[in-house]
Amino acid sequence: MNDLDKYINKRMITDPEFAEGFDSGYTKFKLGYMLAKTREESGISQQELAQKLNLSELIINQIENDLQDISMSILEKYAQILGKELVIQLK
Structure with a gap:
């Protein structure tokens, strides 16, 4: 377990408000990151x-x-536009 994981685990135990919103917030963060990374790899600017x-x-x-x-x-x-297929999964 890396330092970030340790920090997250500790905060989730000690801070109920942090724990309550973590999963949905982290999922949105990952989606935004994936979209930005894919856009950059496609060579398309935000403006385009x-x-x-x-x-x-x-x-x-x-x-x-x-x-x-x-x-x-x-x-x-x-x-x-990025030449990708949208796939949504529920786990």
Whole structure:
């Protein structure tokens, strides 16, 4: 277990408010990170993506930095523009 995992485990035990919102917050963070990384690997700037999605660059930045929720329709278009297939799993 690395230091980050140890810290998270300790906070979850000692801070009920942190534990309550951790899973959903972490999932949103991972999604934003994956979208940004895929966009960068595709060689598309936030500005180009924003134009193709008919959104502002600020909205793209907020989506990729976990500051704004994203609708399924935008998520599907996002994946399509990046040449990817959207796959959603429930575990």
